[in-house]
Amino acid sequence: MATRIRLPLLLPRSFPPLRSLKHVHTEAVKEPQYPPIVASLTAKSKSARLRQNEERIKLISSSPVEEKLSLITRIQRMKFVVYPQTFSRNPDRWYQHFTKTAYIPGLPEKFNPATEGSQLATDQPAVPEIDDAAFNEIRDLVTRVILHEHWHKMRKRQPFLYKHQEQVVGPFLKTLVSELTYNLAKYNPLLRLSSLDLSPQVNFYWRRGKRIIPKGHRRGRQEPIRFQIDDHPHSQIRIPQQLPQFAPLEASYTAEVPEIHLAPNMMPLFRRQYDNNIFTGAKLPDPACYGHTQFHLVPDRYHRDRLARQQHSDQVEPFLRANAAASLFAWTGAQAMYQGFWDYQDVSRPFVSQAVITDGHFFSFFCYQLNTLALSVETDANNPRKNLLWGTESLRLYEGVQDGAVVGLDDCVIRLLVQFLMNRPHS
Amino acid sequence: MLPEATRYLKATVSLFSPNVFLNASKLSAHGAPSSLQTRRNLRVSHCFAARVPPQKKPREKVEIPGLEMVTYGDRMHYVPGLAKPVYPPWEMSFKDPRYYRSPPAQEMALYKDKPCYVFNQRTSILEGVRQAAWLTKTHVRPGLLPHLVSLAAKPENQLPDQDEHVQNAIKHSRFWDTTEPRPRKEKYSNTLLLNLLHLCATLQPTHPAVGRRILAENYSLAATWKRGEDLFQIRGRNGLLHCSMDPLPRICGEQEVLETSDQVLESFYPVSPTIDLQQVSVYKEEMNCTGFRGEYPYPHAHTLYFLETSDPNCQLRPEQFRAKMIMFTFGNALARAHKLYGTQPQSLLERPITVQAVGTNGRIFQFLVFQLNTTDLSGDDGIKNQAWLDEDVELYDFAKVRPFIKRKEVKVPAGLAGYKPETFSKFLALYLHGAA
Numbered sequence: 027m028a029t030r031i032r033l034p035l036l037l038p039r040s041f042p043p044l045r046s047l048k049h050v051h052t053e054a055v056k057e058p059q060y061p062p063i064v065a066s067l068t069a070k071s072k073s074a075r076l077r078q079n080e081e082r083i084k085l086i087s088s089s090p091v092e093e094k095l096s097l098i099t100r101i102q103r104m105k106f107v108v109y110p111q112t113f114s115r116n117p118d119r120w121y122q123h124f125t126k127t128a129y130i131p132g133l134p135e136k137f138n139p140a141t142e143g144s145q146l147a148t149d150q151p152a153v154p155e156i157d158d159a160a161f162n163e164i165r166d167l168v169t170r171v172i173l174h175e176h177w178h179k180m181r182k183r184q185p186f187l188y189k190h191q192e193q194v195v196g197p198f199l200k201t202l203v204s205e206l207t208y209n210l211a212k213y214n215p216l217l218r219l220s221s222l223d224l225s226p227q228v229n230f231y232w233r234r235g236k237r238i239i240p241k242g243h244r245r246g247r248q249e250p251i252r253f254q255i256d257d258h259p260h261s262q263i264r265i266p267q268q269l270p271q272f273a274p275l276e277a278s279y280t281a282e283v284p285e286i287h288l289a290p291n292m293m294p295l296f297r298r299q300y301d302n303n304i305f306t307g308a309k310l311p312d313p314a315c316y317g318h319t320q321f322h323l324v325p326d327r328y329h330r331d332r333l334a335r336q337q338h339s340d341q342v343e344p345f346l347r348a349n350a351a352a353s354l355f356a357w358t359g360a361q362a363m364y365q366g367f368w369d370y371q372d373v374s375r376p377f378v379s380q381a382v383i384t385d386g387h388f389f390s391f392f393c394y395q396l397n398t399l400a401l402s403v404e405t406d407a408n409n410p411r412k413n414l415l416w417g418t419e420s421l422r423l424y425e426g427v428q429d430g431a432v433v434g435l436d437d438c439v440i441r442l443l444v445q446f447l448m449n450r451p452h453s
Numbered sequence: 454m455l456p457e458a459t460r461y462l463k464a465t466v467s468l469f470s471p472n473v474f475l476n477a478s479k480l481s482a483h484g485a486p487s488s489l490q491t492r493r494n495l496r497v498s499h500c501f502a503a504r505v506p507p508q509k510k511p512r513e514k515v516e517i518p519g520l521e522m523v524t525y526g527d528r529m530h531y532v533p534g535l536a537k538p539v540y541p542p543w544e545m546s547f548k549d550p551r552y553y554r555s556p557p558a559q560e561m562a563l564y565k566d567k568p569c570y571v572f573n574q575r576t577s578i579l580e581g582v583r584q585a586a587w588l589t590k591t592h593v594r595p596g597l598l599p600h601l602v603s604l605a606a607k608p609e610n611q612l613p614d615q616d617e618h619v620q621n622a623i624k625h626s627r628f629w630d631t632t633e634p635r636p637r638k639e640k641y642s643n644t645l646l647l648n649l650l651h652l653c654a655t656l657q658p659t660h661p662a663v664g665r666r667i668l669a670e671n672y673s674l675a676a677t678w679k680r681g682e683d684l685f686q687i688r689g690r691n692g693l694l695h696c697s698m699d700p701l702p703r704i705c706g707e708q709e710v711l712e713t714s715d716q717v718l719e720s721f722y723p724v725s726p727t728i729d730l731q732q733v734s735v736y737k738e739e740m741n742c743t744g745f746r747g748e749y750p751y752p753h754a755h756t757l758y759f760l761e762t763s764d765p766n767c768q769l770r771p772e773q774f775r776a777k778m779i780m781f782t783f784g785n786a787l788a789r790a791h792k793l794y795g796t797q798p799q800s801l802l803e804r805p806i807t808v809q810a811v812g813t814n815g816r817i818f819q820f821l822v823f824q825l826n827t828t829d830l831s832g833d834d835g836i837k838n839q840a841w842l843d844e845d846v847e848l849y850d851f852a853k854v855r856p857f858i859k860r861k862e863v864k865v866p867a868g869l870a871g872y873k874p875e876t877f878s879k880f881l882a883l884y885l886h887g888a889a
Contacts, residue, residue, distance in 0.1 A: 170667070170750050178745045179672055197670065204654070205667065212658035221625065222651050229632065301632075309629040313621060430747050 083370050091366045092310055098368060099231055099302035105252035106295045110352035111328060115341060117348035119284045120293050124234055124253060125355040126401055127413040128281030129347060134272040134393055134416050137445050153441075153448050155213045161444070167209055168440055169432050171202050176427045188326040195386035196260065196323060200224060203261050203321055206447060216450040221264045221314040228257040229303035230356035233369070234401040237289065250402055251290060254302060255356040260323040262307055262357075264314040267451050271376040271395060272416070278397045279410040306360040315364050317357050317379040319446055322349060324385035343419060346383050346390045351415050354381050354394035362399055372400045372409070380446050388420035389439050391446060418442075561735045570730035572780050573689040575764070578729040580721045581772030582842070585779040587726050588680060590830045591838040592716050593779070597820055597879065598704060598841055605882035609659065610889050612652060612881075619877045622648035624869055627852040635854045639763035642815030646758060649877070653884040662888035665698040667751050672744030676784040676791070678830050679798075683727060686740060687784035691777075693758035694744075694785070696751035701807040701887045703824065705839055710805065710826050713837040741791040754785045756883060759812035771819075771845065774812055778821050779840060782810045786825035798829035801836055809883050818846045820879055848876040
């Protein structure tokens with residue numbers, strides 16, 4: 027049967043579409059008549075999955091910081107657990123790749139290099155506020171602390187196997203850090219507002235890179251590679267104001283980050299699934315939310331004497347660099363996330379922290395600048411920024427203790443320690 | 454193996470159960486193993502709970518001197534009718550620390566007939582502060598002296614924004630220190646003490662004498678003294694010690710020190726003053742050690758800091774905790790007095806030694822100031838030492854992670870509640886004593 031169309035008897039005086047076409051370039055832009063056409067949210071399709079991710083990113087970006095952190099770390103999945111102190115060979119290149127860090131030998135221009143400092147010691151003090159008399163006082167204090175721990179304190183028996191660092195060097199480092207901090211508080215008022223944590227916890231969770239799932243019901247699909255660092259430094263100093271940057275953001279564009287094309291489990295690195303934590307050492311409400319300096323202790327099993335016995339002396343420096351890279355990346359990353367920055371909202375200002383790694387005799391100094399948190403595949407595609415790590419080789423503080431006197435105390439190391447603790451914002 | 458253990462093993466080897474050894478030695482009311490009550494294990498199943506037949510007494514061996522026993526030793530195998538050979542006990546020709554057997558106490562080099570009573574860090578004495586006062590010949594007074602407390606009331610001895618910083622320190626130790634909802638008690642009490650010490654130490658720019666001190670931990674203290682007929686010793690590690698280059702000034706004037714000779718020590722007869730102390734027969738006499746050797750640049754003890762231990766075997770009640778504080782403070786003072794003035798008892802020290810102590814469990818603080826006036830502790834009369842003890846001072850009332858709600862009413866809100874600033878003033882006053 028033919029369909030009959032009933033035309034209206036009275037046609038409208040003017041046809042609205044023609045009228046709007048005439049005036050489209052002259053009138054002001056009107057509100058869109060229809061909502062934007064986007065992919066479905068609930069369909070079983072790839073575009074729906076993309077739309078779901080976008081909605082999630084929008085939700086996270088617009089939430090307050092505490093909710094943001096809990097939304098990012100809510101779902102538990104298998105992730106690689108990155109240990110800052112590791113037995114792997116050449117871990118520093120692997121960790122630089124995971125954290126997109128470029129290593130620059132030596133310290134930034136702010137701290138005079140160690141070799142220059144020893145020659146100019148008498149002429150120009152490295153730190154302008156500390157004159158020679160004050161430096162001599164600090165040197166005497168360091169001598170007293172060394173003798174207090176290694177000579178004067180009576181020990182009934184030698185520490186048991188693999189307990190030497192924990193029972194002898196740990197308390198020495200703790201006393202050294204606290205005494206130096208309190209002594210330098212008169213020159214650096216920021217230290218008076220600082221918070222000194224002993225045996226704190228630092229955690230960070232991030233994604234970098236992609237892999238194709240080899241087996242299972244999700245075979246062939248892309249999956250981001252997740253990492254978690256659970257670090258336990260010996261002690262750390264947290265401050266309420268941020269440290270100034272060592273180098274401008276743009277300077278990191280030319281830095282080189284080692285690329286490793288092997289999967290992380292080749293390192294060896296192992297996967298586990300547990301709580302994802304992002305923690306600087308204290309929870310969000312703490313006013314001291316920025317980091318100043320961390321102190322790490324080299325455990326007995328990675329001590330250079332043991333590595334020398336196993337003919338792995340060339341692994342001493344890579345171990346220290348890897349430790350610094352992982353620990354400081356986790357700390358600065360957690361500080362940045364506490365301020366609301368994350369993968370899709372990259373940091374607007376660099377986050378800076380310092381670390382000193384020691385085994386009692388040898389001290390290594392590291393400075394880290396976090397320029398980018400955007401490490402996942404989608405955000406890293408056009409990201410020229412890289413994180414920067416400056417570091418020194420190991421420097422010996424003293425040769426030994428004989429008959430109640432310290433032998434071979436090195437002034438450069440003390441100077442560097444003082445400079446590190448004196449670092450503060452310019453105002 | 455011990456002969457008793459061998460007997461139990463033989464009796465129960467047929468039962469072949471590991472649980473048997475748990476109840477192997479049941480004691481009777483008189484404290485001696487009774488044959489009627491032993492060897493019934495009622496905690497296991499019925500097949501093992503049956504009555505084990507009583508042991509047969511081995512035949513008595515008669516030793517006749519001069520009579521040579523004919524043994525089967527030469528034959529190298531058992532022969533019925535011949536005696537069992539007895540060989541001298543075999544000893545290794547070299548020294549191996551894995552297989553070392555210590556000789557019995559009577560054969561040790563340092564064995565003495567007279568026992569010594571030792572107070573260590575795990576001792577929990579029955580009568581608490583009274584017993585500690587009797588053992589150390591001390592007159593204990595409640596409350597700190599006002600001139601000490603007023604030290605912290607002066608504005609130059611206070612931190613800028615003191616209350617805010619202290620409350621942040623408490624919140625950090627109670628809430629913010631861990632990824633879990635709340636940290637454990639031993640962790641938060643330790644963190645709180647270290648945070649408060651950190652706050653006090655930030656006064657070093659304005660009080661340079663604070664820089665002449667150092668915190669020491671895990672040092673071993675030893676001090677010996679005679680009280681009446683008995684010998685007492687304090688040994689062990691107590692906790693944190695603040696050592697200083699300068700001694701603390703005396704708290705009490707000479708007149709009051711001489712007046713203490715009129716006061717009588719509180720007695721708790723019929724309980725013996727040596728109760729709960731470890732009795733040892735092997736000890737070194739005249740063992741006095743401050744924990745440090747050589748020309749130590751910080752020879753004077755300033756303050757001791759005590760924390761409650763997490764060891765479940767020695768949980769100290771508040772009274773016993775205060776007693777431990779008094780004993781270790783006295784021990785430190787006495788060790789230094791012996792070093793300065795010699796080990797001969799002196800009835801009046803020309804410069805009395807003052808040592809302070811602070812003990813905490815994370816919320817409640819105990820403050821102690823001890824002045825050692827005399828090392829002549831044998832008699833009950835004469836000049837006594839003095840102690841001022843401030844008990845159970847709360848720093849805050851509640852620090853709850855979740856609010857305490859009863860019958861739909863919030864009794865205690867979440868967060869820090871009931872902060873008392875006077876407690877930190879006392880803490881700071883004790884810290885700055887001698888430096889301000």
